[in-house]
Amino acid sequence: MQSDESKKILLVDDDIDLLEQNKVLIESKGYKVITAENSKDAWELFKQHKPDAAVIDLIMEEHDSGFILSHKIKKDGHGKNIPVFILTSATYLTGFKFDASTEEEKEWIKCDGMLNKPVVIDDLVQRLESYFSVNKS
Secondary structure (H helix, E strand, O other), X not given: OOOOOOOEEEEEOOOHHXXXXXXXXXXXXXXXXXXXXXXXXXXHHHHHHOOOEEEEEOXXXXXXXXXXXXXXXXXXXXXXXXXXXXXXXHHHHHOOOOOOOOHHHHHHHOOOEEEEOOOOHHHHHHHHHHHHXXXXX
């Protein structure tokens, strides 16, 4: 499904190679992608561009940088109305599975879903499309 090209996605990852690869893949699905390599820059871009969604790496400057950024976004007036997805390789590295599939988990983690890295772009796009179709403006 081709998305509305006006949809802006904030993509945040400190792995520059993955950031650029995922940017190209997401743009190929019709989205505009704004990128940041750290949570400080991401927060500034979020406030400036008011994206339609955010996709954030979990472990960047600190082990919980993605959680903290997601929490800040979800507390923002604009951010509470957009989907925020966290990407993580923590499951692969630690065996501990993070999830945000129940309302309680979403409330605690402050995100709309978690995806394991390397992310399958079609899975991410499907989640975005699903969110956008249910929450049409």
